[in-house]
Amino acid sequence: MTSRLLPIFAFAAVMAVIPFIPGVPPFWIVLLDNIGLASLVAMGLVLLTGVGGLTSFGQAAFCGFGAYTTAVLTTTYGVSPWLTLPLSLLVAGFAAVFLGIITMRLSGHYLPLGTIAWGISLYYLFGKLEFLGRNDGISGIPPLSIGTWKMLDPGTIYFPIWIAVIIAALLSMNLLDSRTGRAIRALRRGHVAAEAFGVQTARAKLLVFIYAAVLAGLSGWLYAHFQRAANPTPFGPHLGIEYLFIAVVGGAGYVWGGVLGAAVVIILKEALQSYLPALLGGSGQLEAIVFGILLVALLQLAPTGMWPWVTSLLPAKDSRKRPASADALPSRAESAPADGVLLQVEKARKQFGGVVAVNDVSFEVKSCEIVALIGPNGAGKSTTFNLITGVLPATAGKVTVRGESVSGAPPQEVVKLGVARTFQHVKLVPDMTVLENVALGAHLRGSSGAIASMLRLDRADEAKLLAEAAKQIERVGLGDQMNQLAGSLSLGQQRIVEIARALCVDPMLLLLDEPAAGLRHMEKQQLAALLRQLREGGMSVLLVEHDMGFVMNLADRIVVLDFGTKIAEGTPAEIKTNPDVIKAYLGAAA
Numbered sequence: 394m395t396s397r398l399l400p401i402f403a404f405a406a407v408m409a410v411i412p413f414i415p416g417v418p419p420f421w422i423v424l425l426d427n428i429g430l431a432s433l434v435a436m437g438l439v440l441l442t443g444v445g446g447l448t449s450f451g452q453a454a455f456c457g458f459g460a461y462t463t464a465v466l467t468t469t470y471g472v473s474p475w476l477t478l479p480l481s482l483l484v485a486g487f488a489a490v491f492l493g494i495i496t497m498r499l500s501g502h503y504l505p506l507g508t509i510a511w512g513i514s515l516y517y518l519f520g521k522l523e524f525l526g527r528n529d530g531i532s533g534i535p536p537l538s539i540g541t542w543k544m545l546d547p548g549t550i551y552f553p554i555w556i557a558v559i560i561a562a563l564l565s566m567n568l569l570d571s572r573t574g575r576a577i578r579a580l581r582r583g584h585v586a587a588e589a590f591g592v593q594t595a596r597a598k599l600l601v602f603i604y605a606a607v608l609a610g611l612s613g614w615l616y617a618h619f620q621r622a623a624n625p626t627p628f629g630p631h632l633g634i635e636y637l638f639i640a641v642v643g644g645a646g647y648v649w650g651g652v653l654g655a656a657v658v659i660i661l662k663e664a665l666q667s668y669l670p671a672l673l674g675g676s677g678q679l680e681a682i683v684f685g686i687l688l689v690a691l692l693q694l695a696p697t698g699m700w701p702w703v704t705s706l707l708p709a710k711d712s713r714k715r716p717a718s719a720d721a722l723p724s725r726a727e728s729a730p731a732d733g734v735l736l737q738v739e740k741a742r743k744q745f746g747g748v749v750a751v752n753d754v755s756f757e758v759k760s761c762e763i764v765a766l767i768g769p770n771g772a773g774k775s776t777t778f779n780l781i782t783g784v785l786p787a788t789a790g791k792v793t794v795r796g797e798s799v800s801g802a803p804p805q806e807v808v809k810l811g812v813a814r815t816f817q818h819v820k821l822v823p824d825m826t827v828l829e830n831v832a833l834g835a836h837l838r839g840s841s842g843a844i845a846s847m848l849r850l851d852r853a854d855e856a857k858l859l860a861e862a863a864k865q866i867e868r869v870g871l872g873d874q875m876n877q878l879a880g881s882l883s884l885g886q887q888r889i890v891e892i893a894r895a896l897c898v899d900p901m902l903l904l905l906d907e908p909a910a911g912l913r914h915m916e917k918q919q920l921a922a923l924l925r926q927l928r929e930g931g932m933s934v935l936l937v938e939h940d941m942g943f944v945m946n947l948a949d950r951i952v953v954l955d956f957g958t959k960i961a962e963g964t965p966a967e968i969k970t971n972p973d974v975i976k977a978y979l980g981a982a983a
């Protein structure tokens with residue numbers, strides 16, 4: 394048994410024993426059932442909100458889909474509860490596809506607002522539909538049973554609930570620790586970085602949305618057979634907010650945070666409801682107020698949630714070693730273009746309203762060449778990068794890579810042609826290790842999907858991706874930092890991590906946006922040596938850089954932009970003495 398699974402099996406063993414401990418009050422078991430049911434929903438939210446950065450207040454509605462599906466099928470049509478399980482999950486999943494296609498396009502505050510909107514609508518819909526029993530709901534739902542053993546009491550339904558929680562936790566952990574998981578985790582840093590490495594972000598968002606909905610649907614299915622009744626109240630927006638609360642209190646980025654959050658919130662609520670009126674002698678909503686205050690205090694104590702706070706109190710584990718060696722990933726099949734021109738930018742133009750950020754700029758990058766793009770702040774260098782990599786559509790002009798037009802192509806297509814990039818403002822996921830961040834660069838070189846990852850069938854593929862990531866990290870000289878969190882590195886080192894991530898693409902052209910910023914003198918020399926070595930190996934580099942010493946010693950050719958217009962192009966020696974460049978840039982930079 395691996396050390397990863399050991400704590401889970403220990404937890405499962407403890408949970409299995411609890412109902413058999415003599416003297417355990419039945420009320421505790423009911424509480425544990427409720428914790429398990431809430432854990433399932435919260436675990437989905439951990440992936441959706443904590444990991445993927447997509448806030449949803451509407452998860453309770455998916456519990457409703459799961460619960461009502463089994464309620465209708467078992468009571469009206471007499472279908473066996475076990476047969477309704479896949480159907481409940483399917484209905485919740487399809488509802489997520491439909492709602493996800495509409496809502497996942499929203500960004501910023503509009504996304505959570507969208508989820509509140511459909512959360513409220515579905516709550517009222519459940520209460521209006523005749524076949525769902527309107528506000529009274531559906532009663533007489535049969536219990537789960539195996540043979541003649543009917544799971545009628547809280548102590549027996551306890552087992553399917555907690556088996557579901559443990560399986561869901563395992564699947565979620567497997568998913569996060571995979572190629573698809575990295576893609577989901579990268580979503581939190583925005584679309585641009587993930588898409589630059591081929592991640593279909595819309596698909597990844599929808600996937601995690603469906604996953605969270607299916608877990609909520611499972612919770613709803615279990616709830617219906619636990620309560621033996623379903624009505625709209627537990628599937629309304631109030632509960633939707635509470636589930637999000639549970640995930641945040643537990644630690645929205647951590648699978649087990651969902652379970653811990655559910656335990657803390659449900660036990661706290663229950664304790665306040667039982668003891669507060671007796672203590673203070675009052676009745677009414679006092680416990681709700683105290684509950685709110687206590688949760689805010691908890692979040693002050695552990696702003697990223699209880700789970701990371703609790704685990705930080707445990708003795709630190711040994712960080713993982715270098716990934717085991719694996720078969721190398723196949724190298725890029727395409728060879729250098731016959732005419733030697735890797736990248737051709739022809740009269741590229743980009744206007745933002747009245748601002749002409751890139752003004753009919755033309756230049757090319759040949760095979761095995763290092764070209765620098767320089768110019769004052771706001772000259773249009775980063776915008777030019779964004780035009781080449783498909784982040785922004787050009788207003789006019791043409792960009793070709795190895796003779797193939799990339800105008801209008803999305804970043805996911807451009808990277809397939811062997812164009813990899815780094816960003817002026819570093820876009821790493823800070824709470825992922827250096828290794829995991831870099832492995833995102835090899836996304837397109839792996840093929841395992843979400844289901845294979847959840848079932849751990851992706852290990853051979855994953856080993857190759859991690860081995861490639863480790864190779865590139867060592868190549869850029871950060872082998873010792875491989876298992877550190879990317880956010881703990883200096884900004885200069887994070888830029889180098891971005892280079893390793895780009896190298897994982899096996900690129901023909903590397904686009905580096907200010908790679909030397911934040912590096913010390915020695916580190917700059919090492920970076921220059923690395924880039925020369927890459928050039929010797931057949932790679933081309935286009936770099937934006939303000940450090941003129943670095944550029945002049947490294948570049949074969951320099952293109953100078955000023956106010957979006959190309960004002961000069963030539964060798965470092967020519968550029969250094971060009972009066973226009975001195976006037977517009979070098980004079981000021983010197």
Ligand SMILES: Nc1ncnc2c1ncn2[C@@H]1O[C@H](COP(=O)(O)OP(=O)(O)OP(=O)(O)O)[C@@H](O)[C@H]1O
Nearest residue numbers: 745748750768769770771772773774775776777817
């Ligand atoms: N999304 C945008 N919307 C509007 N204007 C923009 C946008 N992006 C860039 N610009 C404008 O386009 C011009 C070029 O910006 P760009 O970031 O490409 O310059 P840069 O040469 O990379 O500058 P720096 O060296 O400061 O990064 C600037 O005037 C900038 O304000």
